[in-house]
Amino acid sequence: MVHGEAWTLKELFVYPNEYIYWSVQIVMYPFMTGLVAGAFVLSSLYHVFGIKQLKDMARFSLVFSFALLLVAPVPLQLHLQQPLRGINVFMTPHFTSAIAAFGIVFSTYAAIVASELWFVYRRYFIETVLSLRGKADKGFFEKIRQGIFSLLTLGSYDVSEKALKADEKAVKILAGVGIPVACFLHGYAGFIFGSVKANALWMTPLMPVIFIMSAIVSGIALCMLTYIAVMEIRKFLVSSRRQALSRPQAREELKGAEIQVISITAKYLLLFLVFAISLELLDLVFRGYTAVKSWDVLRSVIYGRDFFDIFILQYGVGNLVPLMLFLVPGLTIKRAVVGTLLVLFGVFMMRWNVVIGGQSFSLTFAGYMHYHLPIVPHNLETFKEGLGGALTVAAMPFFLFWIMNKIFPVFGYNK
Amino acid sequence: MSNHVLRPLFVVAVLVFLGLLARHFIVPKDFGIGRTGYMYGWHRKSNVEDWKAVKVKYRTAEYCKDCHSDKIDLIMTSPHAIINCENCHGPAVDHPDDPPKLPIDRSRELCLRCHFPLPYPTSGRGKIRGINPELHNPGQACSTCHNPHKPELSIQ
Amino acid sequence: MITRRDFLKYTLKGAAGLAVPVAALEIAAPGKLFAGKYDPSGVRWVFLVDTLKCVGCGLCVKACKLENEIPYDANVTRTWVERYVLTKDGRVSADTPKGARDGFLTEKVELGQGKYRDIKKEEIEKAFFVPKLCNQCQNPPCVQVCPVGATYQTPDGVVLIDRKWCIGCGYCIMACPYGVRFFHPVYHVAEKCNFCYHRITKGMNTACVDACPFGARKIGNMKDPNDPVAKIIASERVGVLKEEYGTKPQVYYIGLSKEVR
Numbered sequence: 001m002v003h004g005e006a007w008t009l010k011e012l013f014v015y016p017n018e019y020i021y022w023s024v025q026i027v028m029y030p031f032m033t034g035l036v037a038g039a040f041v042l043s044s045l046y047h048v049f050g051i052k053q054l055k056d057m058a059r060f061s062l063v064f065s066f067a068l069l070l071v072a073p074v075p076l077q078l079h080l081q082q083p084l085r086g087i088n089v090f091m092t093p094h095f096t097s098a099i100a101a102f103g104i105v106f107s108t109y110a111a112i113v114a115s116e117l118w119f120v121y122r123r124y125f126i127e128t129v130l131s132l133r134g135k136a137d138k139g140f141f142e143k144i145r146q147g148i149f150s151l152l153t154l155g156s157y158d159v160s161e162k163a164l165k166a167d168e169k170a171v172k173i174l175a176g177v178g179i180p181v182a183c184f185l186h187g188y189a190g191f192i193f194g195s196v197k198a199n200a201l202w203m204t205p206l207m208p209v210i211f212i213m214s215a216i217v218s219g220i221a222l223c224m225l226t227y228i229a230v231m232e233i234r235k236f237l238v239s240s241r242r243q244a245l246s247r248p249q250a251r252e253e254l255k256g257a258e259i260q261v262i263s264i265t266a267k268y269l270l271l272f273l274v275f276a277i278s279l280e281l282l283d284l285v286f287r288g289y290t291a292v293k294s295w296d297v298l299r300s301v302i303y304g305r306d307f308f309d310i311f312i313l314q315y316g317v318g319n320l321v322p323l324m325l326f327l328v329p330g331l332t333i334k335r336a337v338v339g340t341l342l343v344l345f346g347v348f349m350m351r352w353n354v355v356i357g358g359q360s361f362s363l364t365f366a367g368y369m370h371y372h373l374p375i376v377p378h379n380l381e382t383f384k385e386g387l388g389g390a391l392t393v394a395a396m397p398f399f400l401f402w403i404m405n406k407i408f409p410v411f412g413y414n415k
Numbered sequence: 416m417s418n419h420v421l422r423p424l425f426v427v428a429v430l431v432f433l434g435l436l437a438r439h440f441i442v443p444k445d446f447g448i449g450r451t452g453y454m455y456g457w458h459r460k461s462n463v464e465d466w467k468a469v470k471v472k473y474r475t476a477e478y479c480k481d482c483h484s485d486k487i488d489l490i491m492t493s494p495h496a497i498i499n500c501e502n503c504h505g506p507a508v509d510h511p512d513d514p515p516k517l518p519i520d521r522s523r524e525l526c527l528r529c530h531f532p533l534p535y536p537t538s539g540r541g542k543i544r545g546i547n548p549e550l551h552n553p554g555q556a557c558s559t560c561h562n563p564h565k566p567e568l569s570i571q
Numbered sequence: 572m573i574t575r576r577d578f579l580k581y582t583l584k585g586a587a588g589l590a591v592p593v594a595a596l597e598i599a600a601p602g603k604l605f606a607g608k609y610d611p612s613g614v615r616w617v618f619l620v621d622t623l624k625c626v627g628c629g630l631c632v633k634a635c636k637l638e639n640e641i642p643y644d645a646n647v648t649r650t651w652v653e654r655y656v657l658t659k660d661g662r663v664s665a666d667t668p669k670g671a672r673d674g675f676l677t678e679k680v681e682l683g684q685g686k687y688r689d690i691k692k693e694e695i696e697k698a699f700f701v702p703k704l705c706n707q708c709q710n711p712p713c714v715q716v717c718p719v720g721a722t723y724q725t726p727d728g729v730v731l732i733d734r735k736w737c738i739g740c741g742y743c744i745m746a747c748p749y750g751v752r753f754f755h756p757v758y759h760v761a762e763k764c765n766f767c768y769h770r771i772t773k774g775m776n777t778a779c780v781d782a783c784p785f786g787a788r789k790i791g792n793m794k795d796p797n798d799p800v801a802k803i804i805a806s807e808r809v810g811v812l813k814e815e816y817g818t819k820p821q822v823y824y825i826g827l828s829k830e831v832r
Contacts, residue, residue: 004754096454458720458736462731463725467769529784536695
């Protein structure tokens with residue numbers, strides 16, 4: 001069977017070689033990179049612009065951004081027909097291709113985030129190593145732990161006042177440099193699509209900007225959501241433990257998600273959401289007004305076949321409803337949870353409507369293709385490019401975050 | 416500034432060096448910019464030879480005529496003279512060594528490629544004589560009555 | 572015919588090649604033998620399709636699939652033939668069932684998903700066939716977007732794909748406005764028409780040109796002023812497909828119509 005045939009249904013006049021070649025993994029790819037960029041921008045708001053209210057959020061979103069970062073190339077890798085040759089992008093990059101430059105931009109960005117993390121957690125690494133060294137009879141795991149942390153200190157045990165000041169300065173610089181690089185990284189994902197002149201829906205110079213705005217929106221939303229979830233789970237665990245031991249706990253440990261943190265973050269979310277919606281609508285209005293050759297088929301897709309996906313799911317449920325939820329005064333945690341979930345869904349649908357929507361009409365402009373997401377896989381291909389593959393990719397950052405939290409503790413560690 | 420500040424940079428430098436080292440071993444030696452420039456000519460040069468070395472399967476009537484000149488002489492006198500041998504006999508490849516016998520396509524569908532009547536006025540197809548396959552001796556191979564090399568019935 | 576003979580001479584000049592028939596060269600590793608002799612700098616391959624002559628028999632598609640080892644029953648093809656039927660009510664119906672590998676064996680036009688449009692003879696205003704293949708663009712967008720340099724343009728103007736280096740990302744497939752690219756079902760890398768590069772560099776025609784009984788397909792060298800195809804392109808009224816993309820396609824058409832996509 002030809003790649004793509006399993007999930008493509010053709011209608012009317014379509015060229016024989018046309019299939020939905022870019023399926024759900026390519027929807028996941030800009031969605032994940034968007035979350036990376038957004039989470040990083042959120043953490044930088046504190047480090048660079050000194051927005052104090054975001055302090056609790058900053059360290060959290062930085063670690064989460066790193067977890068997401070490691071997952072971002074996975075969907076690309078999963079959709080390659082030759083996954084083992086993925087390394088060729090680094091070996092013989094062809095820089096006239098947006099994908100080739102992705103390798104370089106991504107690596108640079110990964111280096112920046114990793115370095116920033118190192119500076120933030122350096123003191124913790126050193127303290128851990130020193131306390132483990134002092135311990136007399138170490139178990140096997142503690143020896144391994146000491147090894148890992150010794151490696152992480154990169155051989156420097158300087159925790160003098162001067163050194164810590166230098167750390168703070170480095171974090172600030174890296175966070176500042178990181179913002180444009182994060183935007184560039186995700187603008188690049190937009191460029192991958194926006195520069196395909198053969199695709200009438202994708203080709204617009206607005207695409208990178210739209211992608212950046214919606215990226216920040218989704219990144220902030222995910223950080224808010226995960227922050228609330230983690231804080232509430234902690235509160236629940238602590239209080240249940242307290243009940244079991246009937247022992248009073250410090251107030252600090254009992255703290256759930258703070259509504260002040262949430263509402264200030266929500267303000268930034270709203271700002272970027274408005275930008276994103278305005279740009280998307282501008283694009284739509286412009287296409288309709290100029291009505292070039294491709295408009296007939298685009299109109300039939302946007303207002304006909306994909307109307308529900310675009311106007312009900314993306315703009316309605318994913319944009320308008322959360323906009324209302326956040327705008328109504330007196331934000332509560334519950335409302336924020338619903339709002340952020342809907343925002344994430346909206347951004348996902350936007351990626352879906354770009355990637356799948358762009359392939360739902362033929363290059364003939366006289367035929368259509370339907371994408372049927374494989375739900376029950378019957379071979380590796382339909383798993384990778386089906387619901388299973390998408391959910392695997394979606395779950396990975398949370399799993400990674402859980403592991404990384406053991407090395408970079410997000411909570412309970414204060415300088 | 417304290418000396419530890421530059422350490423992440425050293426790590427990056429080591430990683431970049433390892434990447435370049437890997438590149439040295441993985442990238443084929445003949446990979447480079449061809450005569451069409453970096454945008455259109457960035458490639459592994461020996462690949463051109465790979466493509467040139469693909470085996471030719473359709474050898475044309477030139478190849479057939481040494482042994483089957485009788486058939487070629489016959490078809491040359493008929494309206495089917497324009498049809499190359501291999502369209503019906505299949506690609507010669509290294510016949511008669513490999514394959515020793517060519518599989519001849521005698522299906523009605525082969526003839527219908529041209530002789531299914533399509534009344535298209537602005538295409539050459541409308542001028543070809545066609546038959547209705549459901550009415551014209553259905554189920555029979557065309558070659559039962561028509562010699563493909565000399566298809567007119569009166570001559571056979 | 573003159574071109575072919577001229578060209579054969581041209582490619583084989585210098586060595587013993589002149590005296591040896593093509594069949595004999597085959598056995599002695601043609602890639603190596605021709606490597607030093609085929610000089611691409613004096614060549615710019617172009618293709619000429621005369622849609623007025625095409626009858627939609629699809630023998631070109633069959634020959635192409637067998638010559639270039641594209642699995643015969645896979646629903647992808649390097650070349651295909653489209654049918655356009657314009658009816659008196661102004662509607663255009665077009666199809667290319669299985670890329671016309673078996674020709675067009677019904678007057679019904681395929682609409683996809685098992686549906687057909689039955690068109691009566693009296694309704695037809697005009698109807699014709701259009702063969703398609705890779706345009707070997709002067710500015711190939713597929714090559715521009717390849718992230719690893721696995722597809723490239725040769726100096727004689729043909730765009731090739733490196734099956735050993737392609738990572739299978741599909742970006743080139745997305746970038747081609749003509750839909751000529753696909754993933755090879757066996758090698759799992761990008762695949763497309765390359766004007767039968769193994770044939771044209773040996774002085775032969777492409778398999779589709781040889782298979783066409785009606786002379787609807789021709790290949791030529793635009794840099795050779797005596798080439799009949801080059802002469803036609805230079806002196807007669809020819810069109811190209813989707814000029815607006817700026818790809819400078821090098822497959823020229825006689826008898827194009829506004830309905831052609």
